[in-house]
Amino acid sequence: MSKPNRILLILDLNGVLVHVANKLDCHFRFEADTFISGKAIIRRPIRDDFLKFCFERFYVGVWSSRKKLNLVRLLSISLCPKEGTGWHFVGTNPIALPPSCCFVDNIDKLSC
Structure with missing residues (x-):
């Protein structure tokens, strides 16, 4: 459906969507849902x-600066969207940007 x-x-x-903490950070304050690569x-x-x-x-898209492997594991464990x-x-990181994107190296040279 469009x-x-x-x-x-x-x-x-x-x-x-999630809080990622070291194992040592979660001993009394909260309970972790799972652990991935030593992170709660x-x-x-x-x-x-x-x-x-x-x-x-x-x-809806999701982005993370985490490594791709950890991102995939996190999505499969705790963030799978509902059916439909x-x-x-x-x-x-890094996101592949389309070739049409342009960047300005020196903002002073940008004319408005």
Whole structure:
């Protein structure tokens, strides 16, 4: 089904959808949902409701500065979208930008 006039919403995985902490940080304050590469993964409260809201209204992508392997593991363990929805894209650092993107090396040379 087409989603006309929808905006692409890119969510940062780290800190927005989950909290990633060292094992030592979570001994008394909170309980980790899982551990990946020695890091405690804590799902944000009401994350499921928030994602449902986003998937109903936007194209949703997720991005992370984490390594691709850790990102894939994290998505498969704790952030799989519900049936009938799906990530519009999943990006990790570095994101491949289209060749049409241009960058300005010296902002002083930019004319408005």
